[in-house]
Amino acid sequence: MGKTHIQFPELWLIILTILIILIIFMVERVVKRLLRRQPILGNTSMDSSPSSATFLLPASLPKWPKGQGFATGTINLGELEVAQINRFEFIWGSHLSHDKKKSVSFYKPLRIPEGFFSFGYYCQLNGKPLNGYVLVAKDASHEHNLPALMMPVDYTLVWISDDGMGTYDQRGYFWLPQSPSGYKALGFIVTTKPDKPSSAEVRCVREDLVDDGEACGLLLEMVSKFNKIPFKVFKTRPCDRGMFGKGVSVGSFCCTSPWFLGEEMPVVCLKNKDPNRQGMPNLDQIHALINHYGPTIYFHPKEIYFPSSVSWFFKNGALLFKEGQSIGEPIDPEGTNLPAGGENDKKCWIDFPADDRREVLKRGNLNSAEVYVHVKPALGSTFTDLAMWYFSPFNGPATLKIGPTNFSLGRTGEHIGDWEHFTLRISNFTGELHCVYFSQHSGGEWVSACDLEFIDWNRTVVYASKHGHACYPRPGTYLQGSSSLGIGIRNDCARSKFFIDSSTKYRIVAAEYLGEEVIEPCWLQFMNQWGPKIVYNSKKELDKVIKRLPLMIRRTTSNVVGKIPFELSGQEGPTGPKEKNNWFGDERW
Secondary structure: OOOOOHHHHHHHHHHHHHHHHHHHHHHHHHHHHHHHHHOOOOOOOOOOOOOOOOOOOOOOOOOOOOOOOOOEEEEOOEEEEEEEEEEEEEEEEEOOOOHHHHHHHEEOOOOOOOOOOEOEEEEEEEOOOOOOOEEEEOOOOOOOOOOEEOOOOOOEEEEOOOOOOOOOOOOEEEEEOOOOOOOOOOOOEOOOOOOOOOOOOOOOHHHHHEEEEEEEEEEEEEEOOOOEEEEEEEEEEEEEOOOOOOOEOOOEEEEEEEOOOOEEEOOOOEEOOOOOOOOOOOOOHHHHHHHHOOOEEEEEEOOOOEOOOHHHHHHHOOOEEEEEOOOOOOOOOOOOOOOOOOOOOOOEEEEEEOOOOHHHHHHHHHHHHOOOEEEEEEEEOOOEEEEEEEEEEEEEOEEEEOOOEEEOOOOOOEEEEEEEEEEEEEEEEOEEEEEEEEEEEEEEEEEEHOOOOOOOOOOEEEEEEEOOEEEEEOOEEEEEOOOOEEEEEEEOOOOOOOOOEEEOOOOEEEEEHHHHHHOOOHHHHHOOOOOOOOOHHHHHHHHHHHHHHOOHHHHHHHHHHHHHOHHOEEEEEEHHHHHHHHOOOOOOO
């Protein structure tokens, strides 16, 4: 056969087609870059801001059962009615064209209901959807001589971003409202012009309607090359937190500035003066919240020490020991014969029997396992905390990781009885999940809803670490020690066929604000330890491992290991949920 020759018109069409494809490809890349690119100038619209998208849960919220004030959009605080705003207009940002990972943006609240007024602007780190809120309020007082809200009398300029450093894309002006006598400011305003904001921009609140607040969570630090004193921006939170706290977080930010005579800016929050806690959910609504949001707790595929229900633990051989007695007493499935109330006086404890049932109890019973839910007000009853506890009869041994090498620590880390928990924080304005607290040994972390892993609509995932059952938001290996050096106690998390579906396998054990509607189980009143105390010298085990290491990393490893909390120094069962600080207090922020 003869060769087929491509004619000139055909060759031209091929080249033209290739060019068109290349042009389309390049245009797509440019468009994607422009969409990702953060604006250099402030005062852009909401749609062109660095964090223009507001985070939305994967699925729409259900219609909650009927109640008094939960999920109605507003909450009455006594003399103020407040609403939650999570739609914003971008105003100004720092480092937008320099270091996007460390940049923050400031926003003005939008879609404020008629008759409501703002307290200040919102600030958030870039790189994620808008996931916060600010509160707005209207005066609901009718009997007081003075109005609950008043306009500021003036503004104080506390910072100008353009200070000669050359690191800001556009000037940002930070203003503190000056309150009338007897009133307090609750937030700050940011502009891109030197003109003072309008006095109608925000409102100040009467002193008897506010509570003390404090700075937390550094958002931004800017240092002037002239005076070397940093200007800092923080999140705010009430000082009075926990189940009985009346402090209400406004969601705004606070500043400290060298232009403010070296003093911290005044930081105040609102106070809930309504004794009826009208925004809290009723029992039907609580069940609906758990059914809708209840996470799936995944256990490691190589886990052998599983959770169980408390009643399974008691029925299968757990014994109550008392000081001076060598023989344990069987425990009723509901714990009716356990000592109740008081505090941990260490005069009694729970232990395994000395026979074959010991190994059975160690392995737990996943089929019987359930979560025990404590429902409590948070942030002045503007949020509801669903603290979900689960019990494991045995906490397994620890593994020490040093670089790429793992060392079994024998009995170190073992103890009988293990209580772990995570907490869902729900907005009482809408019933929307705001964040989740993951308890991890002696600490923990709050994770915003936008950073959670979701499955099955709005139900998130909790990963329980191998042997230790600590809670984490993602699979992987977490080190209790120094992640940067690769030295610490391993906490391995992975998805497997072993799990608890807390949306169905749960029991509400406490909700103090509901009175007698929820009856606490007898075992919840046991304040002593759910396992014996057995002290052994784990330092010898650690020293054996460290002595086998090269000299150059021996000291570093010893220093890191020495800072690990020594729940690893022996076997000591934990106290129950009601003996923990977070039962009445707030989770660690």
